Amino acid sequence: MSRRDIAWYENPEIKGLFIKAASNAMRGYHAPITSPKTTFTGTNSLTDFINHLGAFLKDGEKRVLIVVDKDLRKFGEKVAERLATLRGIDSRLFDNVLPDVPKYTVSEGVEICKEYDPKVIISVGGGSAIDTSKMILLYYERPEINLNNLMAPSYLGLRKKVHWLVAIPTTSGTGAETTFIAVVSDTDRDPPKKTEVVLYELCPDFAVLVPEFVKTMPPYLTMGTGIDALAHAMGSYVLTMSTDFSDMCNLKAIELILKYLPRSVKRGNDMEAREKMQLAAYIAGLGFGNVSGGIEHSMGHSFGALFHVHHGVCVGLFLCASIAYQSKVTNRFLDLARLFSVNTEGRKRNEILKELLEKLREFMRSAKCPISIRELEQPKISKEDYLANIDQMVEFAFNDYCTLSSSRKIDPPQYRKIFLMSYDNKIEDLMELYYK
Numbered sequence: 001m002s003r004r005d006i007a008w009y010e011n012p013e014i015k016g017l018f019i020k021a022a023s024n025a026m027r028g029y030h031a032p033i034t035s036p037k038t039t040f041t042g043t044n045s046l047t048d049f050i051n052h053l054g055a056f057l058k059d060g061e062k063r064v065l066i067v068v069d070k071d072l073r074k075f076g077e078k079v080a081e082r083l084a085t086l087r088g089i090d091s092r093l094f095d096n097v098l099p100d101v102p103k104y105t106v107s108e109g110v111e112i113c114k115e116y117d118p119k120v121i122i123s124v125g126g127g128s129a130i131d132t133s134k135m136i137l138l139y140y141e142r143p144e145i146n147l148n149n150l151m152a153p154s155y156l157g158l159r160k161k162v163h164w165l166v167a168i169p170t171t172s173g174t175g176a177e178t179t180f181i182a183v184v185s186d187t188d189r190d191p192p193k194k195t196e197v198v199l200y201e202l203c204p205d206f207a208v209l210v211p212e213f214v215k216t217m218p219p220y221l222t223m224g225t226g227i228d229a230l231a232h233a234m235g236s237y238v239l240t241m242s243t244d245f246s247d248m249c250n251l252k253a254i255e256l257i258l259k260y261l262p263r264s265v266k267r268g269n270d271m272e273a274r275e276k277m278q279l280a281a282y283i284a285g286l287g288f289g290n291v292s293g294g295i296e297h298s299m300g301h302s303f304g305a306l307f308h309v310h311h312g313v314c315v316g317l318f319l320c321a322s323i324a325y326q327s328k329v330t331n332r333f334l335d336l337a338r339l340f341s342v343n344t345e346g347r348k349r350n351e352i353l354k355e356l357l358e359k360l361r362e363f364m365r366s367a368k369c370p371i372s373i374r375e376l377e378q379p380k381i382s383k384e385d386y387l388a389n390i391d392q393m394v395e396f397a398f399n400d401y402c403t404l405s406s407s408r409k410i411d412p413p414q415y416r417k418i419f420l421m422s423y424d425n426k427i428e429d430l431m432e433l434y435y436k
């Protein structure tokens with residue numbers, strides 16, 4: 001593969017410079033704080049949003065593309081019906097969203113835009129639908145763009161054809177409704193690699209949190225997406241590039257997730273827990289989205305691309321390792337320990353870290369999340385199969401965007417060590433990552 005075919009952050013010279021500065025280089029790079037203009041929340045959120053939209057769209061502009069996956073068509077149809085009845089807004093449904101966002105589905109959406117000329121794009125779904133809508137906007141407006149050269153502040157002047165990008169999440173985890181990131185599978189590469197497209201202009205203009213739409217999530221999806229939100233908040237909190245703004249968001253998100261995720265998994269119709277988790281995922285999105293995902297995301301993306309496990313479970317499996325590895329060079333885990341009710345007064349760092357990791361694992365178990373690859377049920381992965389893929393996982397992880405922000409320098413041999421121990425994820429092996 002030539003250098004022209006890889007993203008800028010995979011280029012060894014550029015990556016070398018970032019890794020050398022270990023998280024510090026990224027601090028200045030991600031200085032702007034982005035978020036949607038307005039986030040509509042509560043039981044009336046959809047009506048509020050549609051009234052707002054109707055007041056702004058001129059006659060002749062009332063065309064909306066709704067991006068949804070086939071299983072969630074009913075939610076897309078509900079939005080379409082409300083657009084029409086409340087404000088006479090026409091819409092079309094694109095329902096071919098697929099998990100992991102293969103590039104070819106984005107092209108299908110762009111073709112519909114060329115013919116329909118929508119003025120608003122609304123995604124209704126999980127991270128896959130929201131990321132698909134971001135990519136449709138990007139390629140519709142700038143078809144010639146080379147994803148490999150895009151950096152967050154590339155400022156392409158998007159929204160000349162489409163006025164607004166809107167996200168209505170139906171899962172509570174990715175925070176994609178507030179981030180300027182789109183994760184796509186580059187199906188032009190063999191094997192396909194998950195690529196992060198990071199561009200400030202991809203932040204949705206509006207987010208609409210409709211509690212009713214997350215109520216139908218089954219327990220495994222509730223758990224997986226909730227653990228994703230936890231990994232966003234904890235994984236980015238331990239990055240030394242974090243800011244006062246991201247700290248505020250991440251700490252609050254963790255507090256909410258610890259309280260409300262087990263309740264949402266246990267009783268799907270506990271609407272207080274559902275609403276709190278919806279907000280927690282959004283707040284964690286504001287937190288990590290304005291900093292970066294941690295190395296649990298580098299490893300989770302790589303493992304997920306090869307074994308097709310839910311994204312949140314993937315990053316959860318590497319969360320303890322990410323915290324243990326980086327705690328050697330930063331005290332930021334101490335604040336996390338306090339949130340997990342670990343006494344930090346007058347105790348040694350290693351004792352605090354060990355107790356934090358134990359409490360985190362207990363919490364994951366209480367939310368019904370597997371804590372090692374050996375324990376995974378969906379799907380079961382044999383040790384042989386896992387080890388056979390380790391070279392590819394190491395390569396993908398090292399070439400992942402999140403590698404650039406690690407608080408502690410990381411290289412392929414270190415990634416290999418973490419992948420090797422993660423099959424069993426024993427507490428003594430996790431502590432070894434901290435010591436060595």
Ligand SMILES: NC(=O)c1ccc[n+]([C@@H]2O[C@H](COP(=O)([O-])OP(=O)(O)OC[C@H]3O[C@@H](n4cnc5c(N)ncnc54)[C@H](O)[C@@H]3O)[C@@H](O)[C@H]2O)c1
Pocket residue numbers: 069071072099100101125126127128129131170171173174175176179180181182183213214215216217218221225228311312
């Ligand atoms: N852009 C970002 O900032 C960002 C952040 C984290 C993750 N991601 C990406 O998001 C994707 C994962 O998104 P996800 O976890 O939300 O899952 P998803 O969007 O891939 O959806 C998973 C499945 O859940 C179903 N589903 C969604 N909502 C439902 C509901 N309310 N009731 C019943 N079923 C429902 C969907 O139909 C689908 O079959 C990954 O590709 C990941 O890389 C993006």
Ligand SMILES: [Fe+2]
Pocket residue numbers: 174228232297311315
């Ligand atoms: Fe994530």
